[in-house]
Amino acid sequence: MKKGILVIVVLVLLGGVGAYFYVFNKPHRDPSSETASYQISAEEIVSDFRNNQEAANEKYVDKVVEVSGTAMEITDSYIIMDNILNCTILTGHDVSGIQAGDEITIKGRVIAFDDLLEEVKMDNCIKL
Known part of the structure; x- marks a missing residue:
């Protein structure tokens, strides 16, 4: 009986360690x-969030999207488009x-829509 419990405990521990490493x-x-889920302009995506944030969250958040617009501010780490879209550049990507x-x-x-600044935040961005 004690041997059976010991075997079960060892198997559970091995399963836990395996799950941890996985x-x-x-x-x-x-x-x-x-592949991008949507191709949209910066104005359109922000408008979607302003009109119905809950629906836009469901539609866009954590999805890959292609966005077109005018670059307003550019650094090595981010691009601001149309003063309403903040894109963090993928590390090592040249802009x-x-x-x-x-x-x-x-x-x-x-990533999200910032209510206070009324801008969409994106990460891992690359220029197409």
């Missing part, structure tokens, strides 16, 4: 290699050729 060692998601005022299309994952 969950914490799986590769990170790479939105830049995924040096973009100038303020350029019409660009970016692809990235939508």
Whole structure:
């Protein structure tokens, strides 16, 4: 009887260790290699969030989206489009050729809509 309980405890521990390593060692998601769920302008996506944030959250958040608009501010780590879309650039991706005022299309994952600033936040963005 004690031997059976010991075997069960050992199996449960091995299963727990296996699950731990599976969950914490799986590769990170790479939105830049995924196909975009939507192709939309910066004005349209922000308008969707302003009109019905709950529906827009369901539609866009955690999805890869291609967004077109005018680059307003550019650094090595982010691009602001039309003063309403903040895109964090994917590490190692070069955006040096973009100038303020350029019409660009970016692809990235939508994180959230900031109610206070009324802007959409995206990460892992790349210029197309």
